[in-house]
Amino acid sequence: MASLSPPEETAAAAASFHHRRSKRYSSSTTNGVEPVPDKRHKISPPPSFISPSEIESEFSHHDPAFARINNGSFGSCPSSVIAAQRDWQLRFLRQPDRFFFDELKPNISASRAAIKRIINAEHEDEVSIVDNATTAAAIVLQQTAWAFREGRFDRGDAVVMLHYAFGSVKKSVEAYVSRSGGEVIEVQLPFPVNSAEEIINRFRTGLALGKANGRKVRLALIDHVTSMPSVVIPIKELVKICREEGVDQVFVDAAHGIGCVDVDMKEIGADFYTSNLHKWFFAPPSVAFLYCKRSGGDAGGNLHHPVVSHEYGNGLAVESTWVGTRDYSAQLVVPSILEFVNRFEGGIDGIKRRNHESVVEMGEMLVKSWGTQLGCPPEMCASMVMVGLPVSLGVSSETDAVRLRNLLRERFSIEIPTYFRPPGQGEGEIDSITGYVRISYQVYNKPEEYHRLKDAVNELVRDGFKCSSLTG
């Protein structure tokens, strides 16, 4: 795993370093206000790690009424990073032409350089910054579509993806691949899952199907961490299998990657890898990186941002730095994020480790109280885990799951995604668990929040609650 070195600050970033550190996020802050002097520098070092009360302060804008145990969906952003983002927004508003001509590109480069180091990419050219994994998917799938349209791929050649791929990605595959003549193979994965081998075996089967009748598998689209149900996929092994089986390109959708699992591009070995920074890496919405391995292959000439600007043809990374007038501030705060995570013991690695330990601990606490099970063994989860809901709740459809989620939000002020797992998938299962919640653990979470969830569900069980009673 590449180590985190202190961020290289551009002159601009250095100049506003103290400026940023002193700002706190508040909705009443006016533009252009003089910065509050940073008192910490007067009291003085040595720097110690961030304290629990400082963490609370960094996330004080979160709604205090809620048990916010769903970091996985929309992520979180600490006040210091929001303040840094405000600074960038202000610089644009102040003199946008000068910002565009002199500041934007070098500072995006600084973000890209920081990401390149974190993910152990070979070269900065391999790192593009885009809005989110959804955008990255469109970019990769568009190049696949061109290959079909221009006859480099034969009609009916296959794209293999996981059945649990994210909904938007599936639609993107439909829009770009199916529409241009590609065949889509979905690999069914078991859930609950007991071992990485189960996934590997199913994937091999899926690839074999893709290659049936002399077809070529042109693209394998694999999640690093599936969203729903959430499981960490043995990605290194799957990429190796893809290479053995002659798959043209491998695209890893790691929306939940950076800040959640280890992201080492050279180790993983994929052709494309995308991850959102606003989920587990404390960025404001929204910013993601798309890594594209430099190779002699065709991809280089055909990878384009779909929003074409005057930068068209200068390489994806440069194209992505300008997609028309936009607010690029979320892409500029990566150095500030590094400052933030380095206030924690062990930096981002320490955060990941502790998140994992805590989510497993909370998951096991819930499982014990509810008499259910986790959706996977602890080593197959990172900072999220699926926890089975008591069978008596009677989750019997996706609609039930959604309504139960709404109930938890509205009655108990608990924010948690729910999942309906159709019965009968396993062998000889009796009383199979059909409802799961996906709990997340991030630095701002506390055990009380999970106890609230535990108690809410136990209350529902005690009251003889059934999902069938829910409407709307």
Added chain:
Amino acid sequence: MAADDRRNGDSTNHNHRDPKKPRLSEFLTESDIRSEFAHHHTGVARVNNGSFGCCPSSVLDAQREWQLRFLRQPDEFYFNGLRRGLLASRAVISDLINADDVDEVSLVDNATTAAAIVLQRVGRCFSEGRYQKEDTVVMFHCAFQSVKKSIQAYVSRVGGSTVEVRLPFPVSSNDEIVSAFREGLKKGRANGRTVRLAIIDHITSMPCVLMPVRELVKVCREEGVEEVFVDAAHAIGSVKVDVKEIGADYYVSNLHKWFFCPPSIAFFYCKKRSSELDVHHPVVSHEFGNGLAIESAWIGTRDYSSQLVVPSVMEFVKRFEGGIDGIMERNHDEAVRMGLMLCSAWGTNLGSPPEMCVGMVMIGLPSKLCVESDDDAVKLRAYLRVHRSVEVPVYFLGLRDGEEGVKDKDSGVITAYVRISRQVYNETEDYERLRDAITELVKDQRTCQNLPPV
């Protein structure tokens, strides 16, 4: 207008008046306006609103409220607040532009994105055999560079051909433009081809001219052009926009240029048809297939706050006499007045008559500056920014063989223009500083070949 009664989002209060100060007059004073734009760099003569627009503090505050709502409880906001807020913005715009149905109005990041959407569609028609190879896309030669690249990426790549119509400039009447365009369409139809798409700017960017867009669309219909796309990046807040009157199939305008929105937001109008419109947002989400407006309302986790403040902008413009119409009129009149002041001081010309300008005017630069290339124009612009704190874009007019060009008072050919913008925050002094900067360069016998280094 019904839009006036709309509230922004839910219970958040968007009343930004200091409660201690009673409202003395209905309209913003000059000092109020300065306060709204206090975040602008005060040292700079910012006469280039056209490029990146501006956003007043009240709207920035409203934007922060939306951002805070998301950060506070993002799931709740996503499930209960976002779509309603976007629909409110779309409804305000739909009223403003006289669309038949709010379904026709999508919100996208900017005109560049809308161009990609239209051109991807055209590209698919070529790829899927609905259009014949060599069928044409017709546009003006001064179309925005991103649009040209988009045509290359999506149309030329699949066998479509393009015809560029040279915009007469300097220009003195709409007829010149309409004639040139007719010629271009004829070329596009030569050898049995069909013109599949005409791209017309409502207000060209560089050089900047208000185009006779209604007439041009009519000509397109007369000449059997399949679809018309109006790139009106500068239009809303510059000129009246009535999409039914204009009659185009597609019409896009940025709200962050002249309509006081923060970066970035554009509305993209797609005229309803009897058949299903095969336009899609290129960033495909689970909303794929539900219509462009719905697709655009969710393109993955993003900060949608700039798209949510349109009702707040309406509140802001109402604080000006005559609302947005009053603002447009005064911007135009002042820009023209300043333009005439400059060309009088420099002995040059306006690039188009006042009725073909909006809140932007092209003014010829003295020939003595010897602007001989695009690079010279860039150099001059940088000089003005760095040494004179004047922000103004410079346009190099390359004359073609046989063209005489327009001469200035020194009998030299005018080869370059500045494009001045006038928005509510501008003051006369901004233009005087520009005037003096150029005048002094000429007095000091400076040319683009011997400018002080930046």
